[in-house]
Amino acid sequence: MKPLVLVACLLMGLSAHAADLVKDVRARLVDAPLVRGKFEQKKTVAGFKKPLVSKGDFLLARDQGVLWNTRTPFASTLTLTRKSLSAEQGAGGAAYHLDSTKEPALAAMNELLFALLAGDVATLQQRFKVEGALVGPTGWKLELTPTDAGLARVFKHIRMEGDGYVRQVHLEETRGDSSVILFDALAQTPPPDATEAGRLGK
Amino acid sequence: MANRLAILWALVVLAVGVHQVSFWRGAHLDTDVLALLPEDEQAPEVDAATRRLADEAGRQVVLLVGAKDWTAAQQAADAATQALGQSGDVLEPAVVDTSALDQAVDFYRPYRDRLLTPSQRQWLTRATPDELGGTALMKLYQPAGAQLTDWNVDPLGLWPDWWQARAAETSARPRDGRLWLSGEGREWVLLTWKSKVSAFALGDGARVTAAVERARSRVETAVPGGRLVAAGVPLYAEAAAAQASWEMSTIGFGSLAAVLLLVWLTFRSLRPILLVGVSLLLGCAVALTVTALLFDRVHLLTLVFGSSLVGVAEDYGFHYFAARQGKAPSERGPVMRSLLPGMALALITSVVAYLALGVAPFPGLRQMAVFSAAGLTAAFLTVVCWFPSLDRGALPVTAFSERFSASITRWPRVTSTRGWWLTGAGLAVLVAVGLFRLKPQDDLRQLQGAPPNLIADQRELGRLLGLPSPAQFFLVEGDSDEQVLAREAALKQRLDPLVTQKVFAGYRAVSDWLPSEAQQREDAALSARAEAQAVAAVAASTGEAPTRAAFAQTPLTPSRFLAGPAASAIRQQWLGTLGARQYSVLMLRGLNDPKVLPRLEAVAQGLEGIRWVDKTAEISGLLGRYRRIMGGLIAAGYIAVLLTLMARFGRQAWRAWLPSVLGTLLTLALFGWVGAPLQLFTVLGLVLLLGMGVDYGIFLLEHPGDGSAWLAVALAGVSTLLSFGLLALSATPALRSFGLAMLLGEVTIWILTPCFRLPTRKATP
Structure with a gap:
C-alpha cells in the first residue's frame, strides 16, 4: 500500500483554466486523425559533452498510438499505444516491452507524449499550467509548468511551438537533462501500411 | 469454628473488593479473537510471527470507495473523506x-x-554485448x-523495473x-484512516463504526452504484x-432476574433474595479477581461465558x-x-468438570474454566460460611413450595413394566x-463471532487489494541475518x-x-x-567518454536497512532474534484456493x-484433536463418577448416574x-453437563x-437452564453451540432425574 511506484508519481492535478489562449491555439491546429513527418531530436544528458542527436520519422494515429522510428545514429523503433510501450533495435536484438494497462503511471506518460505530439492542449491543461501567446497570423507558443508534485519531479518546463501542427517541443527535466525535438515534412497522408497497422494494433 | 470461618471468608471478600476497584479502574479487557487461539508450545516463533502480523494492522481502518468509473469513484471518495473528517475526535487520516x-x-x-x-x-547473465549496448x-x-x-547511475534503465516489482506487492497504484x-x-x-481511540472500553459506543457507516451512506447517495468497503481492527x-456487553447483560441480568423471581415465589421473604444475591455477587467478583490475577488480560468472551455462572x-x-424452610432458626447449624456432604460432592463434580474444560490448550477456554470454578467455589463458601450466621428469624413454608415439594410423588417413576421397556426401546x-447422523466440524470459524458484514468486507478488501494472507506463510529461520536472507532467496527460487503458473499471485519477502x-x-x-x-x-x-557512476563500497546491512x-x-516480516536464532516471514498474496x-x-x-x-x-x-480427547474424557469421566457414586450410594448409584x-x-x-x-465446544458443554447433571441425582x-x-x-434446574439457554443466544458460534448442548442436556436430565428416584417405600429410612 506504500506509494512505491516511482514512475507513477507523474500525474494528477486538475486545474481547469479554460483560457481563451487555449481555445485560440486549438483553433489554429489542424484537426487531423493522422500526422506523419520527420523529427530531429537533440538531447542534452549529464555525462555527455555534446547533445545526442537522433533523426528519423514518426507516425501519429489518433486514438491508436505513435510510431517513432529512429534512423540515425542507429536504427530503432518505439511503439507507443494505449496499452503498451515497446522498443526494438534492429541490429543487436535489443528489445523491451512495458504493459501500461495495469500501471496508470506509464499510461499517463504515454498520454502525455500523445498530447505533446498532437498538440492536445485540452489534455495537457489537466496536468500543466498553460501560458503562452499567439505568434503572427498562424503560429503559437506555449509554456507548460507541471501543477502537481509528481510531474514536477520529472519536468521543470515544457515549451511547445507550432502552427497548424506542432513544430517544436522542448522538454526541460528537473534533474537537468533536456531535449529539443523539431518536426518537419508534416503531412496527413498516406494512411498506415500493413506493417504500421500491425504495430499500432499491438 | 463456624464463626472463625465466616470471619476468614469476610477477609478474603474484603481483599477481593479492593482488587475489584483497581481492576475496573484500569480494565484490561481483551477483544482479540487471536487471544482465544491456542498457543503453540513447541514453536513460540510461529506465535510471535502470527501476533506480529496481526499487530501490524493495529489502529488502521482501510477503506475502498468504488464506483462505475474513475470520475465517480473520485467523487465518492471525496464524499467519504468529508464524512470521515467530521468524526475528527475518533478518526484521523x-x-x-x-x-x-x-x-x-x-x-x-x-546500492542501486x-x-x-x-x-x-x-x-x-545471458544478454550479448550488442544487446546490452543497443538497449542502453x-x-x-x-x-x-x-x-x-x-x-x-543506471545506463540500462534497470531501476524503474525493480521499483515496479516492489510496487507489485499491492494492487493499488497512484493515479491523479x-x-x-x-x-x-x-x-x-x-483511503487509509487511523483510529484515535486507543484503549476501548465497554459501553463506549461504536464510534469508529458509526463514522464509517456515515461515510458509507454518504458514498451511496453521492454517486449511483457507489460502494464502500471497510476493514480494520478498530x-x-x-x-x-x-x-459482549449486550450478551453479558442479557445472560447475566436475565438469569439473575429469573433466580430472584424463583426465590421470591418459593420463600416469599426478602432475606433469601438478599442472601442468594450476595452469594452470586461474591461468586462473580471472586471469579473475576482470580481470573485477573492468573491471566494478564481478561477476555471479553470470558465475561460473556462467565455471566452464565449466575x-x-x-x-x-x-x-x-x-x-431450612419451615424449620426453627436454631436448626440452621444442623441443617x-x-x-454439607451432598453440596460438597456436587461442588467437587462441578468444579472438576469446569476445570476439565481447561485441559484443551486454548487460553480463552482456560480463563472460562478458572472463572467458573472460582466463582462456584466462592458462592459455595459464602453459603456455607455466612448463611447460618446471617439467616436469622423464621422462614415459614409457603404454599407454592409446599405444593411443589409434594409434586415429586406425582412425577412418573420408571419401573420394570412393559410400557417403560417399549418407551426405552423406542428412545x-x-x-x-x-x-449416526451426527457430523463433526472443526472449522476455525466457530471461534469467530464477528458480524458477517464485517467479515464479508474484510474478504472483499483483501481480494481487491491482493493483501497477503496472515494465516498461511513461510517461516524462515537461520543462525544469522545473512543465512535467513539467503534461505529466503532459495525459497523464492522454488516459488517463482x-x-x-498463477497458483498464487506473488509473495512479499x-x-x-x-x-x-x-x-x-x-x-x-x-550489473x-x-x-x-x-x-x-x-x-x-x-564518440564521447561517459563513465558509470560509483556505488557504495559496503553492502546494505540489515541494521542500516531497518534504520x-x-x-x-x-x-x-522481519522478526529478528528469537531465542538464539533469527527469523523472518515470507508472505503470500492471492491465496484464494x-x-x-x-x-x-x-x-x-x-x-x-x-x-x-x-x-x-x-x-x-x-x-x-481436542474434540476427540474430550469425548474420551467424557466416557472416562462417567465411569469415574459412577465409581464415586457407588462408593457413597452403593447399588442405587445408577439412579443418579443414568439420567x-x-x-x-x-x-x-x-x-x-x-x-x-x-464441535469441540458442543463436547465441552457435555463435559460440564457431566459435572452438573449428576448433582440433581446426588441431592x-x-x-x-x-x-x-x-x-x-x-x-436449580430452571435457573441453570435459563442461563445456559441465554448463552445459546450468543453471536459467537462456539458459545452458542456450548449453550445449546447445555440447554438440551439440562432439560432432559432435569426431566429424567426424578423418574429414576428411589421407590417411596425404600425412601423412608
Missing part, C-alpha cells in the same frame, strides 16, 4: 507522506547496482521518460493524486465490545433455603451440616439414528515457477528489499560487468530452515437430528423422599 518515496529512492541510490529483479538477473542506446535516445536517477485500483466491475480509491474491536452458583443457596432407536550480502555482491558484479559493456557501446556510438525510510513496508495449499507445503520440503505455517489448518486440527448419561446421549442425538454439527439420593431436596433441584 493516516498521513501519506509524499516525501517518503523520495527518501526511499535517495536511501537506495548508493545490487538491486536486481530475478528476470533482470537472468537477462544480464535506445533508452538514452528515447524522446522522454521518467528516470529515477541520472543516466550514468490518489491510490487507485480496478476490480470486480468498479474503479476504487484507497471495527472488529467495537463490534466485539458491543456484542445460573449455576445459586444452587447452594437454594439447597440451604429449601432445607447446614446435613446438607434407543431414535438416539441411535440421531448419533508457481507464481508464473524481506530479501526483496534487503538482499543477502552474497546476493548483493553477486548482483553488483553482474557492473553488463553496464560496463553498455557504457562502452554508448561511448563507441557517441532507513524503506523498512516500514516490510518491518513486520485452499486446494493449492498442499503444493505450497511441498515447496518447503527439503529446504533447511524453511517451515510452512498454516494456522487455519493447525487450529482446525487442534480443535478436532446424565441419557441426557448426554439425547442431546447428541438431537444435534444429529437437526443437523447441528458436533435426590442424598435426601430421599424429602420434598425440599426436589424443590431445590427444580429451582
